[in-house]
Amino acid sequence: DAGVTQSPTHLIKTRGQQVTLRCSPKSGHDTVSWYQQALGQGPQFIFQYYEEEERQRGNFPDRFSGHQYPNYSSELNVNALLLGDSALYLCASSLVSTAEYFGAGTRLSVL
Amino acid sequence: AQSVTQLGSHVSVSEGALVLLRCNYSSSVPPYLFWYVQYPNQGLQLLLKYTSAATLVKGINGFEAEFKKSETSFHLTKPSAHMSDAAEYFCAVSDNFGNEKLTFGTGTRLTIIP
Numbered sequence: 001d002a003g004v005t006q007s008p009t010h011l012i013k014t015r016g017q018q019v020t021l022r023c024s025p026k027s028g029h030d031t032v033s034w035y036q037q038a039l040g041q042g043p044q045f046i047f048q049y050y051e052e053e054e055r056q057r058g059n060f061p062d063r064f065s066g067h068q069y070p071n072y073s074s075e076l077n078v079n080a081l082l083l084g085d086s087a088l089y090l091c092a093s094s095l096v097s098t099a100e101y102f103g104a105g106t107r108l109s110v111l
Numbered sequence: 112a113q114s115v116t117q118l119g120s121h122v123s124v125s126e127g128a129l130v131l132l133r134c135n136y137s138s139s140v141p142p143y144l145f146w147y148v149q150y151p152n153q154g155l156q157l158l159l160k161y162t163s164a165a166t167l168v169k170g171i172n173g174f175e176a177e178f179k180k181s182e183t184s185f186h187l188t189k190p191s192a193h194m195s196d197a198a199e200y201f202c203a204v205s206d207n208f209g210n211e212k213l214t215f216g217t218g219t220r221l222t223i224i225p
Contacts, residue, residue, distance in 0.1 A: 004154070033212065042201050042215030043155070056212050090154055098143065098205050099213060102154035 002027075004093050004103035012109045013081050021076040021106045025093030031055075032074040033099050034066060037088040049074050078108075086110045113138045115202045117216035125224045130174075130189040132219050134202030137183065144185040145203040145213065146176055155201065161185060172196070197223045 005024045013019050025032050031050045035043035045058035049068035068074045072093075078085055089106045092099035118133040136142050143162050147155040159170025166178040176187045185202060201218045205211040 006154075035213075040217075042203075042217050043213075045212040045214070048212060058212060092155075098145070098160075098207075098211055100157045100160075102147075102156070104152070104154040 004091055004101050006091050006103035006106050008106060009104070010107050010109075012111060014111050015081055015083060017081050018077065018079045019081060019108060021089050021108070023074045023076070023091030023093075023103060025072050025074070025091075026101045029093035029095045029101070030072050031094045032068060032072065033092045033094070034074070034076045035090040035092065036060075037090055037105070039087070043090055046076070081110045083110050113142065113204045113206055113214050115204050115214065115216040117202050117219050119219055120217065121220050121222065123222040123224055124192045126194055127191050130187070130192045130196065130221065132187040132200050132221065134185045134187065134216060135183050136185060136204050138204060138206065140206050143205045143207065143211075144176075144178065145205075146170065146174070146185075146187050147201045147203060149199040149201065149218075151198075158187070158200075192223050194223050194225065197221055
């Protein structure tokens with residue numbers, strides 16, 4: 001079992017661009033949550049997807065959007081990138097319980 | 112709103128000494144509490160979780176935590192530190208156990224002195 005996999009591992013973008021991050025959940029898990037971890041901070045909840053719909057959302061602007069596919073994999077899209085969007089983006093998957101399995105993350109740098 | 116406060120952004124202990132990482136929570140409902148560990152350039156790994164069963168929770172790698180409602184605390188301990196315990200530790204809270212969002216503390220970096 002590969003666990004939670006995220007791609008790419010690193011990404012460099014410039015301000016104003018758009019980015020898509022991808023996540024494949026642990027086998028058998030149907031819920032995917034996304035978190036943003038700024039340098040030196042704890043992760044902050046962005047949103048959660050279940051049955052291809054956004055079920056919960058944290059305090060993030062509409063520039064942050066997502067999608068979940070029938071195979072439970074998920075994407076995080078960020079439009080109009082700001083310097084402050086530079087962070088480690090973590091994906092977590094779960095089935096029934098609160099997120100127990102996290103991926104290694106995608107480190108996004110916005111220049 | 113729920114929150115957790117981790118006292119001490121950096122903690123250093125000698126190898127073989129007791130590890131104590133502090134976490135206090137604030138919640139208007141009975142909380143569900145978690146400890147995660149993050150090694151450099153890696154994601155989060157769940158160490159242990161409190162879900163209103165036993166107040167003393169045992170986790171992986173010899174760690175344990177005790178839920179104390181009167182002190183609103185959920186401190187993480189390990190009797191004897193090992194070099195491999197050096198990492199960042201995060202306490203987190205949710206108001207439900209079942210796919211609810213986690214609210215994390217700011218983390219404590221644990222350094223082990225040889």
